[in-house]
Amino acid sequence: MANKKRIVIIGGSAAGPKAAARARRFDEHAEITIIQKSPELSMASCGYPYYIGGTFDDRNMLLSTPTGVVRDPVFYLNAKGIIARTETEAIKIDRNKKVVTCKDLKSGKTDDVPYDKLIITTGTIPKIPPVPGVNLEGITTLQSIQDADYLRKIRDEQKIKKAVVIGGGLIGMETCEALNLAGIDITVVEMLPHLLPYLELELAMLVENHIKAKGVHLITNNGLAEFLGKDGKLTGIKLSNGTELPCELAIVAIGVKPNSELAKEANLEIGEFGGITVNDYMQTSDPDIYAAGDCIETNQLITGKKVHAPFGDLANLQGRVAGENACTENNATFKGTIQTGICKVFDFTAGATGLSENAARKNGFNNIETVINTSLDKPGFMGGTLLITKLVVDKTTGKILGAQCVGPTDVSKQISIWAMAISCNMTIEDMINTDLPYAPPFSLAIDHSITTAHLMQNKLRGLLVSISTNEVKKKLDAGEKPFIVDARAPDEFDAMRLGIGEVLIPLGTLRKKLNLFPTDKNAEIILYCKISLRGYEASRILKAHGWTNVKVMEGGIMAWPFGREK
Numbered sequence: 001m002a003n004k005k006r007i008v009i010i011g012g013s014a015a016g017p018k019a020a021a022r023a024r025r026f027d028e029h030a031e032i033t034i035i036q037k038s039p040e041l042s043m044a045s046c047g048y049p050y051y052i053g054g055t056f057d058d059r060n061m062l063l064s065t066p067t068g069v070v071r072d073p074v075f076y077l078n079a080k081g082i083i084a085r086t087e088t089e090a091i092k093i094d095r096n097k098k099v100v101t102c103k104d105l106k107s108g109k110t111d112d113v114p115y116d117k118l119i120i121t122t123g124t125i126p127k128i129p130p131v132p133g134v135n136l137e138g139i140t141t142l143q144s145i146q147d148a149d150y151l152r153k154i155r156d157e158q159k160i161k162k163a164v165v166i167g168g169g170l171i172g173m174e175t176c177e178a179l180n181l182a183g184i185d186i187t188v189v190e191m192l193p194h195l196l197p198y199l200e201l202e203l204a205m206l207v208e209n210h211i212k213a214k215g216v217h218l219i220t221n222n223g224l225a226e227f228l229g230k231d232g233k234l235t236g237i238k239l240s241n242g243t244e245l246p247c248e249l250a251i252v253a254i255g256v257k258p259n260s261e262l263a264k265e266a267n268l269e270i271g272e273f274g275g276i277t278v279n280d281y282m283q284t285s286d287p288d289i290y291a292a293g294d295c296i297e298t299n300q301l302i303t304g305k306k307v308h309a310p311f312g313d314l315a316n317l318q319g320r321v322a323g324e325n326a327c328t329e330n331n332a333t334f335k336g337t338i339q340t341g342i343c344k345v346f347d348f349t350a351g352a353t354g355l356s357e358n359a360a361r362k363n364g365f366n367n368i369e370t371v372i373n374t375s376l377d378k379p380g381f382m383g384g385t386l387l388i389t390k391l392v393v394d395k396t397t398g399k400i401l402g403a404q405c406v407g408p409t410d411v412s413k414q415i416s417i418w419a420m421a422i423s424c425n426m427t428i429e430d431m432i433n434t435d436l437p438y439a440p441p442f443s444l445a446i447d448h449s450i451t452t453a454h455l456m457q458n459k460l461r462g463l464l465v466s467i468s469t470n471e472v473k474k475k476l477d478a479g480e481k482p483f484i485v486d487a488r489a490p491d492e493f494d495a496m497r498l499g500i501g502e503v504l505i506p507l508g509t510l511r512k513k514l515n516l517f518p519t520d521k522n523a524e525i526i527l528y529c530k531i532s533l534r535g536y537e538a539s540r541i542l543k544a545h546g547w548t549n550v551k552v553m554e555g556g557i558m559a560w561p562f563g564r565e566k
């Protein structure tokens with residue numbers, strides 16, 4: 001057929017194949033070609049940690065359709081009419097001639113592939129620290145399927161005893177769990193004060209406590225200074241403070257940067273984070289060239305600023321838009337991200353969406369309110385477990401800015417609810433009566449997310465005056481002596497207690513024991529219980545009796561991330 005549109009896509013993992021498939025649905029006659037450097041196509045990179053950890057053993061599952069067909073060039077040609085050239089690297093884009101020069105990595109031969117519309121989906125490059133010893137055997141990233149093969153082999157051979165994971169982000173945490181499950185002694189080294197930088201300290205420390213309980217060693221506030229080796233092989237690492245840690249394996253997971261060199265050489269506009277600049281149509285500075293996935297920068301919808309957000313869901317959504325627009329008059333848009341992410345860390349899940357308290361302040365939200373809610377995900381008789389959520393709201397507008405949640409169960413549901421609320425610009429008043437599905441196997445009559453909204457509403461109305469665990473710790477460290485009350489029952493106190501100078505005054509006895517409270521009605525009083533519900537009720541009683549400076553410690557004992565007496 002004459003005048004077939006030629007659509008060329010560089011990169012064949014997530015965004016690329018999605019763009020190709022979408023383009024095909026819009027134009028049955030287009031000539032669609034994927035240029036892919038690696039031998040595989042459509043790799044489920046997010047599944048690598050679970051392959052390494054032994055959740056499944058069949059490597060092909062990383063490359064297959066839901067019905068088990070491997071997505072190889074034959075599949076692409078037969079099922080989708082798409083030419084997929086694997087082991088082929090795009091080495092140059094000539095925008096004047098509208099050709100991509102490609103190199104066959106097996107033969108070394110080059111050829112020019114002409115395009116009418118080009119879509120760049122070249123992904124990221126892992127950051128490698130510029131320290132001595134970086135080329136020793138035993139140092140790897142977890143970026144490619146070949147890296148996954150390497151680590152899976154290590155798991156299967158069971159020869160390595162000690163490993164270090166450098167970087168406590170999502171990939172670092174997932175790799176840590178996978179290798180720990182393989183029986184390897186793991187130390188995680190993180191340069192920042194806490195793991196999972198998208199979480200705030202209080203919540204991140206709960207995750208840290210969990211991984212330590214699983215036998216993982218953790219070093220924070222300390223960076224990698226040097227890899228140590230003998231006979232070309234890794235024997236250990238040296239940290240910035242001089243500490244040496246022996247290990248035979250090091251996984252570098254300190255982040256990724258956009259793989260945008262090809263675009264840069266073609267003089268396409270590049271943003272401040274090194275990602276390709278695109279508009280809402282996923283069009284680059286050249287209207288015939290689109291870009292999608294980890295190689296671009298996108299809009300942060302809450303701050304209005306550009307961000308590099310390398311996530312699999314975004315790559316697929318953006319690829320879909322680029323694929324459609326390559327065939328239409330830019331019918332589709334992708335407006336940006338609120339930066340939603342989630343990570344499984346052993347029996348815990350840690351998720352976040354929108355802005356953390358720190359990020360909100362850094363981005364000029366000066367009138368914010370936060371609250372931490374510890375409460376059950378479903379009734380105790382259905383085996384409910386505690387979730388801990390921190391919510392951030394803009395007091396000026398009432399709009400929800402961000403939420404973070406950790407816990408052993410359905411964190412994903414919580415984060416999904418908040419992500420949708422933020423995406424729809426909802427305020428806390430919009431949230432408080434939201435009709436969510438309820439039956440005991442799934443939630444409480446008032447879902448954890450709605451209870452969190454209620455706490456925030458109480459706080460905004462002044463019914464609840466609260467203080468975070470972190471602020472309590474800072475006060476104690478500064479030598480302040482607030483009157484601290486644990487409002488639980490004596491048997492609970494005997495079994496577990498903080499030991500921060502608290503007095504046990506169970507809620508049920510409180511009205512009769514008001515004489516135990518400070519005579520100065522303006523003295524600072526901090527109340528808590530297991531999850532701070534009884535603490536809240538106690539605060540209402542004290543206020544009714546004239547005490548003015550009464551605060552509830554948010555989340556209660558279960559959200560206290562610091563050491564405790566018992």
Ligand SMILES: Cc1cc2nc3c(=O)[nH]c(=O)nc-3n(C[C@H](O)[C@H](O)[C@H](O)COP(=O)(O)OP(=O)(O)OC[C@H]3O[C@@H](n4cnc5c(N)ncnc54)[C@H](O)[C@@H]3O)c2cc1C
Pocket residue numbers: 010011012013014015016035036037038045046047048049088089090091121122123124142143144171259262292293294295310311312313314315342
């Ligand atoms: C271990 C791991 C776990 C992850 N877990 C999650 C998760 O749980 N949730 C989540 O949202 N995200 C996760 N991610 C991130 C997610 O995988 C990426 O966001 C997504 O793969 C990005 O897709 P992409 O198509 O933009 O880039 P990639 O998937 O990186 O694909 C880019 C492709 O382009 C090819 N390429 C590059 N340059 C050229 C060239 N010049 N010529 C030809 N081909 C080229 C590369 O070989 C590569 O195959 C994870 C990533 C990893 C590595």
